[in-house]
Each structure stands twice: as C-alpha cells, then as structure tokens.
Amino acid sequence: MVQNSDKLQSCQINFHLRHAGELKTITLQLEMLRGNIPTLATIKVEGHVMTILGRGYDGRCALCRSLRRKLKVEDIHFTCCCPLEIEDNNSKRxxxxxxxxxxxxxxxxxxxxxxxxxxxxxxxxxxxxxxxxxxxxxxxxxxxxxxxxxxxxxxxxxxxxxxxxxxxxxxxxxxxxxxSTPKTLTKENNEPHPEFHQQACASTAPMAIYS
Ligand SMILES: [Zn+2]
Ligand SMILES: [Zn+2]
Incomplete structure (x- = not known):
C-alpha cells in the first residue's frame, strides 16, 4: 500500500453511526480524553470522518487509540486508518x-x-x-x-x-x-465543541476545524 506524506500525518476514524445520540457520546468522550492526554494534534471533522493531524508520537495516536477504545465500549461502529499501526495477517496481531x-x-x-x-x-x-x-x-x-x-x-x-x-x-x-503554546489556546482545546454535532450529521457541511 502506498501512503502519501499527508496520510502519514494523520489518523482517520470513519464513523458508522446508527443514531444521532452516538454523536453526543463521541463528542463527550473526545472532550474527556483531550483533558487527559497532552497533545498538539488538530482534529478535523468532515461528514462522518474524523481526521487527527499531528506527528503521531505527539499525542495524536494516543488520543486516537483511547477514543477508539472508548467507542468500542460504547458499541459505536467505526473503521480506522492509523499509519503507525500494522495488521499482521499471519498472526492476526x-x-x-x-x-x-x-x-x-x-x-x-x-x-x-x-x-x-x-x-x-x-x-x-x-x-x-x-x-x-x-x-x-x-x-x-x-x-x-x-x-x-x-x-x-x-x-x-x-x-x-x-x-x-x-x-x-x-x-x-x-x-x-x-x-511554549499559550495556555489560553490549550484551554480552548479542551472546551466542548457543540458544533461537532451538526458538522458530523451533514456530510455536505464544510470542514470543521478544531484546534
Ligand atoms: Zn495513529
Ligand atoms: Zn459499522
């Protein structure tokens, strides 16, 4: 599989939502994690696709993995693409x-x-x-x-x-x-983003940027 450099810089989660309540759950879980995992990663939501941009080790993948773990517990369906995770077809590990x-x-x-x-x-x-x-x-x-x-x-x-x-x-x-990132910026990062609900529902909506 060929990966371009843009892909290497992001994790992607593709949500398969069954009802609107699941979006609220995703937003809540994400906000809780952002308070717990230090990261400079940027989160974009376009339609039902969440893109987490960063360098991987900078909290991007830790945040992405923790979110996926929570979503599994909540029985929310999704597929994911992380450039720093490799599926071994032989061992299934x-x-x-x-x-x-x-x-x-x-x-x-x-x-x-x-x-x-x-x-x-x-x-x-x-x-x-x-x-x-x-x-x-x-x-x-x-x-x-x-x-x-x-x-x-x-x-x-x-x-x-x-x-x-x-x-x-x-x-x-x-x-x-x-x-060296201003505290106000970090604090804003951890505030809830109610607009995520609307953005995630309408796949034709313009890209929302959370940073
Ligand atoms: Zn990742
Ligand atoms: Zn599904």
Missing amino acids: RAIIIGSVLFHQDYLEDNKNYFLYHCRARNNPRDLEAHLALGVINEYHGRFSMAVANYWSAYELAPEDNFIVERLGEILGFLQQLL
Whole structure:
C-alpha cells in the first residue's frame, strides 16, 4: 500500500453511526480524553470522518487509540486508518510503531506486563529492560511525563542506545512545544465543541476545524 506524506500525518476514524445520540457520546468522550492526554494534534471533522493531524508520537495516536477504545465500549461502529499501526495477517496481531521499533499491541495493553516491569524496576533500579518497557508502555498510552522518567532512567544506564535517545528527543521536543503554546489556546482545546454535532450529521457541511 502506498501512503502519501499527508496520510502519514494523520489518523482517520470513519464513523458508522446508527443514531444521532452516538454523536453526543463521541463528542463527550473526545472532550474527556483531550483533558487527559497532552497533545498538539488538530482534529478535523468532515461528514462522518474524523481526521487527527499531528506527528503521531505527539499525542495524536494516543488520543486516537483511547477514543477508539472508548467507542468500542460504547458499541459505536467505526473503521480506522492509523499509519503507525500494522495488521499482521499471519498472526492476526496488530503491531504498533514506536520510534523505529514495532511492538505487539496486545502486549502493550496487557496491564500484567506493566506491573511486572514496574516491580522489576522498583526492586532493581539498574534493570534497563524494565525501565525501557515502562517507557514504551507509558508512551503508548499517552502518559508522556511518566514515559520521560522511565526513558531517562534507561538513558542513564545506556546513554549510547539510539532508541532511548530518539524517544527522549521526540517526547521532550513535543512537551517543550506544548510548554511554549499559550495556555489560553490549550484551554480552548479542551472546551466542548457543540458544533461537532451538526458538522458530523451533514456530510455536505464544510470542514470543521478544531484546534
Ligand atoms: Zn495513529
Ligand atoms: Zn459499522
């Protein structure tokens, strides 16, 4: 499959709505997530298609994944296209790209793994693999400040590791950008957007931009 650069910069969720109430649910869930996951990603809604623009690691994919998880719980139907997720047809497992490395999604989502590594890192502060795994899992879930702490512990143990340096560089760069973004803008981002309801209902409506 050929992907143009524009596609690489966005996640897309295509909603298959059965009734108008589902739009309210989507809007509510999205607003709650925006308050929880730090991101500079921009959300556009055109018809029943939501496009989340960003660089992926900057909270875009964490937000997109969390929203999809909530929608599944709410039994809202959708299809999704994320350039940093790869379906493995042989194993039927989905792989997630973090930095330049692939991780199995079921592994990242299994809380047992998180707590295992958490205990290992606590019992042995020099457990490089544990710090690294915690960093990856926290980054996956959009818990960036915790991911930085984990990656930094790993960095102190293996300062020559390219993956660790890359992850720290990208996340710290994104957080730095977030820090220099005026607070008023961030606050506006988290306010409800009642117009989403109308925009999402009429597929011929002009593109709405939430930023
Ligand atoms: Zn994504
Ligand atoms: Zn459907």
